[in-house]
Amino acid sequence: MLAFTGPGNSAAVAQGNPCLVVPSEYLPGTPPVASGITRCATWPVGPLRAGVQCWGPSGEKIQCCGHGLLSCAALWQQQWGEPGVLVAGAQEVPCNVEQGINWLAFPTLATEPLDVPGWAEDTLGLRPQRAAIAGPDDGYLILEATAGAFLQEANPPGDALATHTRRALILTCRTANSSSGEDIRYRYFAPQYGSAEDIATGSAMRVLAPYWNARGQGPELSALQCSAEGGWLYSHLEGGITWIGGHVAQDSCKETA
Numbered sequence: 001m002l003a004f005t006g007p008g009n010s011a012a013v014a015q016g017n018p019c020l021v022v023p024s025e026y027l028p029g030t031p032p033v034a035s036g037i038t039r040c041a042t043w044p045v046g047p048l049r050a051g052v053q054c055w056g057p058s059g060e061k062i063q064c065c066g067h068g069l070l071s072c073a074a075l076w077q078q079q080w081g082e083p084g085v086l087v088a089g090a091q092e093v094p095c096n097v098e099q100g101i102n103w104l105a106f107p108t109l110a111t112e113p114l115d116v117p118g119w120a121e122d123t124l125g126l127r128p129q130r131a132a133i134a135g136p137d138d139g140y141l142i143l144e145a146t147a148g149a150f151l152q153e154a155n156p157p158g159d160a161l162a163t164h165t166r167r168a169l170i171l172t173c174r175t176a177n178s179s180s181g182e183d184i185r186y187r188y189f190a191p192q193y194g195s196a197e198d199i200a201t202g203s204a205m206r207v208l209a210p211y212w213n214a215r216g217q218g219p220e221l222s223a224l225q226c227s228a229e230g231g232w233l234y235s236h237l238e239g240g241i242t243w244i245g246g247h248v249a250q251d252s253c254k255e256t257a
Contacts, residue, residue, distance in 0.1 A: 066202020148176025200231020
């Protein structure tokens, strides 16, 4: 078991997002049985290269699973001892580890500002100040709240979100006077795709890094995901690449039939 978690001094607010990583010799022919947590199969495909396929807690295949890729990267980095590449479908994702943080590299996604949707305040019970989109029609909707907003008070949108958009929803704000050191906070909702609210979402950081850079926050971020369990993530922009980072804690376990 690999748990995508927070730094040691933040364990009280960042328990992390568990992921069961199953090493294999090749891609499994059938998906795993739904087990209530993310499961990722990973297998060697060449020198310093490994394939990855992830399934969500309900057994659905995940297109881009940030915390699953970070967990697989941690496993392979232990074996390789140097940077490598994860292959997830058509994506090739460079990975490395520096000072205990595992990092993944993705092409930077452009974000496009738009008017705050009229349904947002009624659905969330919190009034966003700005909005943006990233990716295709089933990509991401970013809603920015006022600096220092208590995001935990926002209502999860639930099934109502699908009546307004096909996009996953990222609710975010700058941090005001944080004692724990994060630059931003966020929550992530994708009930249309089986995730009423995710615990710690690496793919969301891929979106937030260029968004907040354009908002003047700078090319490097530390972020606290305000789910009930909590998760710490990091990012930095380098040319046209967005690096996403996180701590990964390992716990061995055996599967039962």
